[in-house]
Amino acid sequence: MAGICCGLVGESEPSATAEPSSRGSRLRILEPRPFKFVADVALPPASENGRKRQRVEVMPSEGIGSGREARKARVEEEKGKGASEVKVARATDGSTSSRDNLQVEPQESPKFGFTSVCGRRRDMEDAVSVEPLFCSESPQKPNGLHLFGVFDGHGCSHVAIKCKKRLHEIVKEEIGSYRESSVQWKEAMQRSFTRMDSEVQEWSDVAKTSNCRCELQTPQCDAVGSTAVVAIVTPDKIVISNCGDSRAVLCRNGVAIPLSSDHKPDRPDELERIQNAGGRVIYWDGARVLGVLAMSRAIGDNYLKPFVIPDPEVTIVDRTAEDECLILASDGLWDVVSNDTACGVARMCLRAQRPPSPPRSPGSSDLAVGANAESSDKACSDASILLTKLALARHSTDNVSVVVVDLKRDHQR
């Protein structure tokens, strides 16, 4: 089944156990959970928390004093974009008409939900990118691809916002460059991230009129960067590219499978890479590159190059029938909610709103299917919002951004 093409994934995971989707099993899973939550609360990753908090204080300190007007402009700009960053998206499902013809999937619209809030921070530096059907793989494979991304900025929000606006366009160009041949995902994504990084750099050099906190003034501007965890969902694959300490987790048959490995300066291979490049990792309230940045890879952060690099680690997973959902989130969630808990909550939300087994009879009307599709998307946003609220409940001190993508293919069963 699972063709996981990356060594860092899944090796230590417990084997998946088949879980009948009966009400009984749902209750059984729910019962012990409160204790689990208590345990999680009792054992917070203290060192990580401390590290994060420190990062937050260290990075923007120089940029704060001078940017009042800029902040004002930024807030207004963000407000102008719509209700706010907390948007819950619901894709309309195009699958209703294709039910009669199960073999053909013209455009599988994804079901997803996302939430992004300022939380207990005083500045919003997260950005979320949701691009359903943003391009197709090739003329031979016209099925739409979907891109989801979470970008957790530091120093200021402009790099994260730039990634949200541009990265999917860059990825689309890179995919397009393969024309007839099949896409080499790893190199395509690595090139995309490199291009994204240089665009951020060029843009910072050019942009004189800025409206963000750092005011794009060097040296402050050089101290701005962002994590990037990007998922491209194809009809048969999930491609995760990660740079920094945001994270993607796949929920497969009830088991949480991390699809990215956080880039922390004290991760042995990262430590070695940094030292080989002539850099140092200083333990100053947690491991930090040159005693400053608490992650070892990021987009931006010019002044920490070549120690902090924008190269993503790319993980490619074949989709299986057991896949339930994909969660992308910033460390505002992961600092206080474990992978397993997040998966448990998300799949419960998705299951709670699916019709109970047995599945619909073949004779059920299109209307019923449509309603189901709608509620399923509601389920995704419910899951993202519940995870966000859980993070806030557990005293997350950071911005919290969560994307939940439903990977079940209801209309195939």
Place this chain on the structure above:
Amino acid sequence: MAAATTAPNPIRRNSSFSPERESFHKFFECWLAEQNQHLHDLISASSPARDGDDQALRPLIDRVMLHYEQYYKAKSRSAKQNVLAMFSPTWRSSFEDAFLWIGGWRPSMAFHLLYSKSGLQLEAQLAELIRGLATSDLADLSPSQLALIDDRQRTTIHQEKAITEKFAKHQETVADASMVELSHTITEMMRAGGGDAAVENEAEMEEEVESALAAKEEGLEEILQMADDLRLSTLKEILNILTSMQAVHFLIAAAELHLRIHEWGKKKDEAQAQTHHLEAHATAQ
């Protein structure tokens, strides 16, 4: 009634008597007693059975909000008489005083209060929420509510920063050229001492000092008004976003926190005063 509201207040950190100060102090004690009564009403109204009973809940919420409005109106009136008293509130405990932002609670704190209370209620009912059951309290914030709250939070923080900045600028004017010159002139006069001309001059200078200080106080009054407006508008906006039952839960949390912190602070002050008194006694002997 809460002990704090009836107990005499032996602590006067600022002994300078002022009628406005005294009357606001009394007003505050009454207001606390009323808040305590409202808290009881809110708690009785918060039983799940009352959920959706807007006809019963709305008037209560409106009454509590009106109470907050009355507080700020009274405060504004007193500030016009004596703004300095509002910046060194003898009716607050030292603990509360230490956490004040421009003469009151920090507006962005309201969102932390909301998130903390919501979080506690969420953890208590997570299983129900996962199953998609409604809990009708703050655990049940909908996506659109969370979006509105997040938006309002950013607006509040933005305005809070703007007022802080304005306050900083005003504080810096204490050392502006006219104040420095005035302080120098007066010092020189004091050194020179006596003489009829000096006495005449002194009266003139005193007037000048008074008008200089009055300008500083006017600035304070304006900033205090802005800060209080932001406190009240933040509170109102949050309540507008919440359902009636959620609003009741939020107001309960706000009142509980306010009343208990006040009591704890008072106790601390009393204990401190006791120690101080004993030490003074020992030294005297």
